[in-house]
Amino acid sequence: MSPILQIKNITKRYGGLTAVNDVSFDVNAGEILSVIGPNGAGKSTLFRLISSFVPATSGEVLFNGERISSLAPHKVARMGVVRTFQETTIFRSMTVRENIIVSHHLRSKASLFGFFLGSKQAKEDEAAFAASADDIVDFLGLQAIRNELASNLPQGHLRALGMAIGLATDPKVILLDEPFAGMNHDETMKMVGLVRRLRDERGVTVLLVEHDMPAVMKISDRIVCINFGQKLAEGTPQEIRENEKVIEAYLGSEDAAIGM
Amino acid sequence: MNTKKLLGFAAFLIAVFVLVPLFISATGRWDFFYTLTSVALLSVGAAGVWLTFYIGRINIGQGAYALVGGYVSTILVTQVGMSFWLTLPLAGLFCAFVSALIGFPILRLRGVYFAMVTLVLTEVARLTALALPITNGAKGITSIPLPGELSIFGLTIIPAFGSLSNPRFGFYIMAVLLMVITYLVLWRIVNSRLGHLCRSLQQNEELSASIGVNTAYLRLLAYAISSFFGGIAGAMFASIAQSIYPSSFVVADSVNFMLYCFLGGLGYVFGPMLGTFLLYFGWDLLSIAKEYQLLIYSGVMILLMLVLPNGVLSLLDKKEGSK
Helix, strand or coil: CCEEEEEEEEEEEEECCEEEEEEEEEEECCCEEECCCCCCHHHHHHHHHCCCCCCCCCEEECCEECCCCCCCCHHHHCCEEEEEEEEEEEECCCCHHHHHHHHHHHHHHHHHHHHHHHHHHHHHHHHHHHHHHHHHHHHHHCCCCCCEEEEHHCCHHHHHHHHHHHHHHHCCCCEEEEECCCCHHHHHHHHHHHHHHHHHHHCCCCECCCCCHHHHHHHEEEEEEEEEEEEEEHHHHHHHHHHHHHHHHCCCCCHHHCCC | CCCHHHHHHHHHHHHHHHHHHHHHHEEECHHHHCCCCCHHHHHHHHHHHHHHHHCCCCCCCHHHHHHHHHHHHHHHHHHHHHCHHHHHHHHHHHHHHHHHHHHHHCCCCHHHHHHHHHHHHHHHHHHHHHHHHCCCHHHHCCCCCCCCCCCEEEEECCCCHHCCHHHHHHHHHHHHHHHHHHHHHHHHHCCHHHHHHHHHHHCCHHHHHHHCHHHHHHHHHHHHHHHHHHHHHHHHHHHHHEEECCCCCCCHHHHHHHHHHHCCCCCCCCHHHHHHHHHHHHHHHHHHHHHHHHHHHHHHHHHHHHCCCCCCCHHHHHHHHCC
């Protein structure tokens, strides 16, 4: 497998604080890779760096060999690296379907002016978006709430909607920020299945940040563990489970935390 | 557009182009033409402010662009001798260009910070008009000739205003026409993908960027369109008044443009049009209260914002909801 995403010696400093320190790893096409680490380890910053929402102090991120760090976030999204948000960020006063349709922006062939005039291409685009949105609604099992206003949705649905928004952009790599946070066991297992299908049925490479160790162990092909902004270990779930440094980082609650 | 909307639109056109002129000529209140012309032009400016609201920015600087548009058109007419009808779009384009230059740095600001900078813009425009030699300082530019004839291939589309027996009626028709076109454009923007993207920007800029929207460009585009509207409104105003001064549009006008939008409703394309109408006439009607005019006016405004935070047009929604 070839690396689709390469993170090379990336570092982010905020004043005197080094949030991410010289982290490197590769993400292979078609794999599910999780980034784990204790609270404040720099996982979220790492995500913001990869999606280019914050500029790196040094180091770089390559997507298919092309440098994407320092590009504007919308350009990174355009290339196919799309993030979802931890804070269940959605367009609150749109319905579920509207949320998904508007997120098809990257797939539009008509220009904004074409859309304004209602050109033939624009009409074709809109029809395609609507069809694709319905497809995504079916894929994620959101049929019952498709016309519900996003601000009225409960947590679990919001997270699914966040994923739907990500899917609408037709990503090659999707970055999921804590997709299982605040979910009970059943919900988590459902989500695990969904993330798997994302990869298996839609061929999306998945990079996720997560706290929930049992879920991470279950879902990941490989795991990268970071602590205090530095990479501690990288390997299969089995290797990570047995890694001394990782166990130490989760000291005191290793059994429960690592999910054995 | 469905039939109901088309009928409503037709009814509106008949009302403004036929019924209102008939009513005015029947009552002989020719001054109403002037008042309604002002309402129509102010609502063109308010349409621009509304569009900046639609991308999530509070714009208290429309007065600046109205002033710039007024001066650009006036200077082109008086010094270059250009036809007014040509200067009208040019004034709009000039404002759009200036707003793109100004917007590039300031549109990064959000919330109250953006609002404050735009508030200052009006004052900057006024002071610039006072200082520049071409704008003739505080004396302003007066005796601007009335718009001439507009003809294409010898076909007269708009007759010279000077030759009209009632130029006020001519201005009324022109201003209302401008308003109708403006709101058709705005309506089309809002109901096309462009508007959907603006909404996404208003609700969450970060997410908007992450689905691939070039947020900086879209903000600039919306702001430029907004200022274009401000510019043509100002140009038309100057031509009607046949004069323009640095104080033609001041901070209070900028604030009013914003209030028109608030009053009509930020969620409704035709909100600013209704808001302008209500506020303009409301203010005039309250003049019977003499020295209490401002007090009552402000009180009513505060009350309206408390009771109807989504504007007057939200009343329609409630009715539909209860059905």
